[in-house]
Amino acid sequence: MxxxxxxxxxxxxxxxxxxxxxxxxxxxxxxxxxxxxxxxxxxxxxxxxxxxxxxxxxxxxxxxxxxxxxxxxxxxxxxxxxxxxxxxxxxxxxxxxxxxxxxxxxxxxxxxxxxxxxxxxxxxxxxxxxxxxxxxxxxxxxxxxxxxxxxxxxxxxxxxxxxxxxxxxxxxxxxxxxxxxxxxxxxxxxxxxxxxxxxxLSLESIFNGKDLAGWKEFPGKKSKFSVTPEGEINVKNGNGQLEYQTPVADFVLQLEIISNGQFLNSGIFFRNIPGEFWQGYESQIQNGYLGSRTVPIDYGTGAFYRRQKARKVVPDDFQWFHKTLVVEGPHMATWVNGYQVTDWTDTRDPHENPRNGLRLEAGTITIQGHDPTTDLSFRDIALGHIPPREP
The missing domain is CATH 2.60.120.560 (Exo-inulinase; domain 1)
Known part of the structure; x- marks a missing residue:
């Protein structure tokens, strides 16, 4: 629910x-x-x-x-x-x-x-x-x-x-x-x-807690996406991708996540080229750190992968945590358990693929299955569109 x-x-x-x-x-x-x-x-x-x-x-x-x-x-x-x-x-x-x-x-x-x-x-x-x-x-x-x-x-x-x-x-x-x-x-x-x-405010649920209506699994991949009896999306194995079918450009996304293993790797892709595999910006999920929470492993949870590291690894594995992602124009920011960990503006030249440059066009939101060790769950996934400034 x-x-x-x-x-x-x-x-x-x-x-x-x-x-x-x-x-x-x-x-x-x-x-x-x-x-x-x-x-x-x-x-x-x-x-x-x-x-x-x-x-x-x-x-x-x-x-x-x-x-x-x-x-x-x-x-x-x-x-x-x-x-x-x-x-x-x-x-x-x-x-x-x-x-x-x-x-x-x-x-x-x-x-x-x-x-x-x-x-x-x-x-x-x-x-x-x-x-x-x-x-x-x-x-x-x-x-x-x-x-x-x-x-x-x-x-x-x-x-x-x-x-x-x-x-x-x-x-x-x-x-x-x-x-x-x-x-x-x-x-x-x-x-x-x-x-x-x-x-x-003005967010709406995009996962009904019963089935994957509105979402599509990328064919031919190893990840297994399922809905648990508790009403959560679980992904095991990898690689793979579950894609929300409605593209969005400027938005607020809020959800809860749990990593069911130590230092597991996953991510939320956004402005993904619709129908393509892992071709978007990536909001990283990786709760590992080296000695200090300010030294994340592999960019850290809330990071924009390969763009900006999380300034602090806030969550722990085996515990549910909250993520808020706000994307407006070339600027994007992430909060983990309410604490802001990233603040990044994409100053690259425009490109259809966010891996290669700035994409402002609407794209899809996807959940990543990363590798054979993957075992993560997601719930309470809510999305809100940010309107243009002028009426």
């Missing part, structure tokens, strides 16, 4: 605040992992982020902060379409800051090229905390210089925002921006952020 709902109930997000109050900062609970959440901030580095100005962004004690320098944004390097976002922030009373949603890298007009979720006291800005600058004012709440929590749900042109568990904004854009970056703003005054988490 598909364990993560494609759309998140807003009330559930809001009511979860108290339950997570004692959780270690910048981590995901088992329930959050099962529900599809990923960390945008790992608590230690700015991996997956890029500043667009010379502001003094720094990390200390699991907190990202800024208080001087050139006005601008610290943006994610990944664009998202539909999502739920939650984060904690703390701002001085005179601070003017914000969280930019579906933003361009250098936004110029918050009413046109982003959604600016403002952080400011009423005496600092008419668009006080919780408002969309240039679009709609929020319901006013009491200002505070303590830690506060935003919860946002963005589905198509519908945005809902809660502040400290109270809904303050319900906004609809009839011609919404379809995708964009998440940006943390430095405008004026000190601001701090932590617990920055995102859940991709």
């Amino acid at each position: 598909f364990r993560r709902a494609a759309l998140l109930c807003f009330a559930v997000i809001v009511s979860s605040t108290a339950a997570l109050a004692d959780q270690k900062p910048n981590t995901l609970s088992p329930d959050e992992l099962n529900d599809g959440w990923i960390l945008l901030f790992d608590g230690e580095t700015t991996f997956g982020w890029k500043a667009n100005s010379d502001a003094n962004w720094k990390i200390d004690g699991g907190v990202i902060s800024v208080d001087s320098g050139a006005k601008g944004l610290l943006n994610t390097t990944t664009q998202f379409g539909d999502f739920a976002l939650k984060l904690d922030f703390r701002a001085d009373r005179k601070t003017n800051s914000g969280v930019f949603l579906r933003t361009s890298t250098q936004p110029s007009d918050p009413a046109v090229d982003c959604y600016e979720l403002n952080i400011a006291a009423p005496e600092v800005s008419p668009f006080f905390t919780g408002s969309f600058v240039g679009r709609e004012e929020a319901r006013e709440t009491s200002p505070s210089s303590d830690w506060r929590t935003f919860h946002v749900e963005a589905v198509g042109g519908h945005f809902r925002v809660s502040l400290d568990g109270e809904e303050v904004l319900d906004y609809v854009d009839e011609k919404p921006l379809g995708r964009g970056y998440i940006g943390l703003q430095f405008n004026s005054g000190k601001v701090e952020f932590r617990n920055i988490k995102l859940k991709p």
Whole structure:
């Protein structure tokens, strides 16, 4: 059975605040992992982020902060379409800051090229905390210089925002921006952020847990793909390939995987040339490492094979783990158990075959059977299309 709902109930997000109050900062609970959440901030580095100005962004004690320098944004390097976002922030009373949603890298007009979720006291800005600058004012709440929590749900042109568990904004854009970056703003005054988490929304199951409807096994190969009584896809032996029959170009893929042996090798191919064998980008599955988890064997789980190694081997063999793959244009990123391990942009010349160059065209998603030792299982496979930025 598909364990993560494609759309998140807003009330559930809001009511979860108290339950997570004692959780270690910048981590995901088992329930959050099962529900599809990923960390945008790992608590230690700015991996997956890029500043667009010379502001003094720094990390200390699991907190990202800024208080001087050139006005601008610290943006994610990944664009998202539909999502739920939650984060904690703390701002001085005179601070003017914000969280930019579906933003361009250098936004110029918050009413046109982003959604600016403002952080400011009423005496600092008419668009006080919780408002969309240039679009709609929020319901006013009491200002505070303590830690506060935003919860946002963005589905198509519908945005809902809660502040400290109270809904303050319900906004609809009839011609919404379809995708964009998440940006943390430095405008004026000190601001701090932590617990920055995102859940991709509008995903649908592509495996029914009963049979391989919608999938096709590549003929004449040694791998054996089957559906277990527990509703999982299992692959043994190799080599081989199981191909999802609907091509996709820009997407979010989430699934759970278990390696039923030590240091087994497999992968998820994407933008694969439809009907061809292993002719796509490969998101690696290989949980082995040499002494340190930062020294992966054969690129490591979550790597883009032969392109970028995983910066850390997160999962262990014989245990289920979560993988999230976001592919948009030439950029692609992977999270394993909610922790981002890769962040890569394909700068090669265009080519039909991703093995040889940049492929932006839609292709298929395939599960790899690698060799005679292969024994892996897959479940809860969900796919969401990332819409174009412009309507």
